[in-house]
Amino acid sequence: MNRRGNAGVAEYTQPRVAKTSTGSAALVVEETSEQPGPVAVLPAERPGQHGSSTRSRVLVLNASYEPINVCTVRRATVLVLKRRAEVVEESDWALHAESFTMQRPLVIRLTAYVKIPRDAHSRKITRRAVFARDRWTCQYCGSERGSLTVDHVVPRSKGGGSGWDNIVACCAPCNRRKGDRLPKDANMHPRRRPKAPHSTIFVYVATPSIPDAWHPYLIAA
Secondary structure, eight states: OOOEETTEEOOBOOOEEEEOTTSOEEEEOOBOSOOOSSOOOOOEEOTTSTTOOTTSEEEEEOTTSOEEEEEEHHHHHHHHHTTSEEEEEEEEEEEEOSSOEEEEEEEEEESSOOOOOTTTGGGOOOHHHHHHHTTTOOTTTOOOOSSEEEEESSOGGGTOOOSGGGEEEEEHHHHHHHTTOOHHHHTOOOSSOOOOOOTTHHHHHHSSSOOGGGHHHHHHO
């Protein structure tokens, strides 16, 4: 998506929210062909430094400080350079360009508020999102197993739906033990009542690990 010309990086317009094919909301940073004025070439990482790169992830906060997405360091840097966002948290190491140096952003905040549909997250259900909501823990026995699957609390054969309120993370042994029975028949009930998660759960889904600098913003949400 990012294109670089002789003058530097391409112009980026204000972020917007778009609907995906599943109906979920996604932050989109649009790009135009217009070349900017005297904007420096996008910084590159120093080789070998912390094993990070401009493809590493940055937490994106709305103007209200609500976590709404993650993006790459490259995109975050462009947003900051174009004054579409400000750096809230930064790393202790720098990105280097020919004409300037800047600290690698860890958390950025959009300067203009982006309206996010409040029900967008309730329509997007994936296995990883279910695991994240349930903290990668079996909701029947409480064990943290590497071979998690999902279970319909009320089996579909018994009329159960496939919404957030009927799907839980489940380890393989519990899945086999419960089988196609109702919770009361199997004497197996979820430890927490399943429900649609807060939209910030998809921050956990979008990245394999959560940096320490992100936690205060995710907890506050």
